[in-house]
Amino acid sequence: MAANFWTSTHYVNWIRNAGTIQVEMNALRIRDSEYFTEEELISLQVYFAQFISTLARKAGLRQRIAATATVYYKRFYMRSGFVDHDPRLVAPVALYLAAKVEEHTVTAQKIINQLNLMYKGEHSYPYVVADIYDYEFMLISELDFDLVVFHPYRALMRYCSGSPLNSILRGAWAMVNDSYRTDVCMNYPPYLIAFACIYMAGSLDNMDMDTWMEKMNIEPGELSEVIRAISSVYEPGKTGKETSTLQLGEALEGKIQARFADRQKRKQEERQGKERSMEQWLRKDKGAAEPSSKGSKP
Amino acid sequence: MTMLRKSLRDKYDPIGKIGEGTYGLVYKAQVIAEGEVAVAKRSVAVKKFKSFRSGDGISPTAIREIKLLRELSHDYIVDLMDVMLDPDDKALYLVFDYADHDLLEMIRSNHAHQGAGMDPVTVKSLLWQILQGINYLHKNWVIHRDLKPSNILVTGSDKPVEEQGCVKIADFGLARLFQAPLRPFTDVDSVVVTIWYRAPELLLGAKHYTKAVDIWAIGCIFAELITSKPLFQGQEKIRKGEDRNPFQSDQVSQIFRILGKPTQKEWPGIVDLQHWNEAQNWRESKNILHERVPALRPGTSGFDLLSKLLEYDPSKRITAEQALEHEFFREEPLPKRCALVNGDPYKPRPVTPLDPNKDTGWATKVKKNGNRGAKSSANLSSNLSSNLLEGKYAKASKKLKTNH
Numbered sequence: 001m002a003a004n005f006w007t008s009t010h011y012v013n014w015i016r017n018a019g020t021i022q023v024e025m026n027a028l029r030i031r032d033s034e035y036f037t038e039e040e041l042i043s044l045q046v047y048f049a050q051f052i053s054t055l056a057r058k059a060g061l062r063q064r065i066a067a068t069a070t071v072y073y074k075r076f077y078m079r080s081g082f083v084d085h086d087p088r089l090v091a092p093v094a095l096y097l098a099a100k101v102e103e104h105t106v107t108a109q110k111i112i113n114q115l116n117l118m119y120k121g122e123h124s125y126p127y128v129v130a131d132i133y134d135y136e137f138m139l140i141s142e143l144d145f146d147l148v149v150f151h152p153y154r155a156l157m158r159y160c161s162g163s164p165l166n167s168i169l170r171g172a173w174a175m176v177n178d179s180y181r182t183d184v185c186m187n188y189p190p191y192l193i194a195f196a197c198i199y200m201a202g203s204l205d206n207m208d209m210d211t212w213m214e215k216m217n218i219e220p221g222e223l224s225e226v227i228r229a230i231s232s233v234y235e236p237g238k239t240g241k242e243t244s245t246l247q248l249g250e251a252l253e254g255k256i257q258a259r260f261a262d263r264q265k266r267k268q269e270e271r272q273g274k275e276r277s278m279e280q281w282l283r284k285d286k287g288a289a290e291p292s293s294k295g296s297k298p
Numbered sequence: 299m300t301m302l303r304k305s306l307r308d309k310y311d312p313i314g315k316i317g318e319g320t321y322g323l324v325y326k327a328q329v330i331a332e333g334e335v336a337v338a339k340r341s342v343a344v345k346k347f348k349s350f351r352s353g354d355g356i357s358p359t360a361i362r363e364i365k366l367l368r369e370l371s372h373d374y375i376v377d378l379m380d381v382m383l384d385p386d387d388k389a390l391y392l393v394f395d396y397a398d399h400d401l402l403e404m405i406r407s408n409h410a411h412q413g414a415g416m417d418p419v420t421v422k423s424l425l426w427q428i429l430q431g432i433n434y435l436h437k438n439w440v441i442h443r444d445l446k447p448s449n450i451l452v453t454g455s456d457k458p459v460e461e462q463g464c465v466k467i468a469d470f471g472l473a474r475l476f477q478a479p480l481r482p483f484t485d486v487d488s489v490v491v492t493i494w495y496r497a498p499e500l501l502l503g504a505k506h507y508t509k510a511v512d513i514w515a516i517g518c519i520f521a522e523l524i525t526s527k528p529l530f531q532g533q534e535k536i537r538k539g540e541d542r543n544p545f546q547s548d549q550v551s552q553i554f555r556i557l558g559k560p561t562q563k564e565w566p567g568i569v570d571l572q573h574w575n576e577a578q579n580w581r582e583s584k585n586i587l588h589e590r591v592p593a594l595r596p597g598t599s600g601f602d603l604l605s606k607l608l609e610y611d612p613s614k615r616i617t618a619e620q621a622l623e624h625e626f627f628r629e630e631p632l633p634k635r636c637a638l639v640n641g642d643p644y645k646p647r648p649v650t651p652l653d654p655n656k657d658t659g660w661a662t663k664v665k666k667n668g669n670r671g672a673k674s675s676a677n678l679s680s681n682l683s684s685n686l687l688e689g690k691y692a693k694a695s696k697k698l699k700t701n702h
Contacts, residue, residue, distance in 0.1 A: 004438065009368055100361050103474065107354050136355045137383060140364075145381045147365035 009146035069098035155194035171201035314649035341396035374431030398454025401447035426633035427465035433618035445515035463638035503572030510612035517607030
């Protein structure tokens with residue numbers, strides 16, 4: 001598996017070209033666009049990749065885990081609507097599951113604590129540990145239980161470290177991180193994304209990347225597609241601003257809050273109701289057992 | 299693998315319980331065939347993980363098993379056919395192809411028939427298949443970490459003849475991907491692998507697992523197949539308090555007693571291991587492996603292979619790939635795909651009837667092909683376990699019996 005990307009669930013079940021994915025997601029996004037504008041929908045993709053990476057850092061989880069979580073997040077919304085599932089919950093649950101998969105389990109409570117710290121503004125963070133558990137269940141099944149995700153970091157290390165390209169490793173690494181704000185991880189195999197980032201970082205450093213490409217025997221066609229997709233991150237105003245802060249924009253934040261507030265309230269009530277009826281049932285059960293013993297005592 | 303959004307109950311019919319562990323329960327079940335043709339019903343093993351509410355979400359053991367088995371596919375590795383979630387009891391179920399035997403049961407059965415050791419062709423074929431499976435895992439960067447006879451399943455007479463007597467390596471709850479571990483393996487789960495099959499480097503305090511730990515376990519299993527007795531049967535020291543991974547001195551001394559105390563010359567890395575300090579002053583001993591496994595005479599290829607599987611220094615221990623090339627497998631009798639000779643002499647694994655008080659959720663069962671109404675009342679009774687409802691359940695099942 002780890003040795004063979006080409007037989008992995010990642011490649012076989014999930015890598016598709018952008019056009020195909022768009023067609024598949026069309027019906028979903030039409031429903032979403034009744035509530036969110038196109039710009040907002042792009043934000044929801046880009047912003048939450050950033051959100052996951054910030055949350056990961058605060059929870060002491062490595063970038064690789066954030067990358068896996070981001071892929072889960074994207075796969076989830078490939079099949080589910082933003083109007084039906086609150087990204088403020090799906091994103092942290094993706095991170096929670098990714099941490100487990102990458103053998104670095106954190107407690108749901110720790111995630112919730114971090115979120116409570118992050119949401120200090122107008123809207124407090126509306127979800128609790130039980131929501132994380134419920135959505136973990138939902139997420140893993142939406143992912144069809146395909147959990148192993150390949151990333152460009154390994155290929156990056158292999159081609160850069162110990163070679164003349166070592167000097168651009170840092171720059172290329174940062175570009176790989178940024179690439180998760182685009183959909184390249186859904187469309188291309190990781191090694192190609194690594195090549196694209198090496199090419200971009202090398203070119204920025206005025207290195208002769210075309211000779212390198214020839215030497216590596218890389219097809220320029222596909223590579224330039226990947227490069228174009230990743231560069232979109234750096235074009236201001238195109239796929240959302242550089243979001244260094246955790247500001248989704250008040251308007252959109254409010255919209256999400258409005259969309260899910262009722263649902264969340266209902267769910268909480270339901271949960272409390274369940275607990276109450278459980279208590280009642282327990283009490284009743286006790287009560288039913290006791291009369292006879294009480295009855296024997298005058 | 300098809301991931302149909304059908305409920306567990308519509309797809310699998312529970313028959314009985316075949317195992318129980320800390321993670322949950324394992325059931326035998328039958329695939330509910332689609333269409334009218336009444337073919338021989340295919341059996342499956344359904345592993346139920348405890349409700350995710352009892353711990354922190356879905357158990358990491360379940361996650362490990364799912365994530366690896368979704369990616370793996372090999373003749374000698376158990377086949378994960380399906381994963382199901384039960385939204386009602388918040389439990390997770392893994393569905394595996396069924397195997398009638400495991401090596402623990404087979405070895406026990408041979409032990410019970412004193413003198414009647416396992417057929418040499420069977421031993422060689424089982425060993426060869428185990429090595430094939432482990433070679434595949436290792437090539438895919440997976441270390442199993444918990445190889446022992448009970449985790450090695452063998453298909454039996456419920457399968458078509460050409461599929462009988464095949465090894466299915468199971469239980470990947472401790473298995474790990476080992477490329478670029480994010481942190482040393484031993485941090486999270488210090489106690490891995492039943493100590494009888496645990497490699498000496500781990501016993502002496504090595505912090506990182508390597509493929510070689512699986513090979514050691516295979517060596518122990520090879521000897522046990524021949525003698526029907528565990529080779530190194532140490533007393534496990536129970537971990538308590540702070541020390542999550544105490545020095546298992548008895549297990550180490552069992553190994554030294556049979557293989558001889560290792561020297562720094564034959565295993566240079568030993569000096570870096572934490573517990574060697576304690577063990578290095580123990581008295582010297584000689585290698586008496588040939589006395590413990592008399593059926594393999596020194597000088598034979600079988601004995602040579604066993605010695606190489608049980609090499610002290612993990613960096614010199616034979617790899618699965620090398621072992622498959624060993625002389626032992628090139629000489630007669632050659633290993634076979636069907637390890638059982640003259641049919642299947644072993645009894646199928648025992649299946650415990652379902653207990654409506656313990657086997658809840660999907661496994662609640664009244665009777666084979668019982669009607670759904672009765673099933674749901676049984677479900678209620680198991681959840682509430684009040685006398686009244688149990689009475690109802692008994693009545694319902696009686697009714698079914700008389701109807702039959």
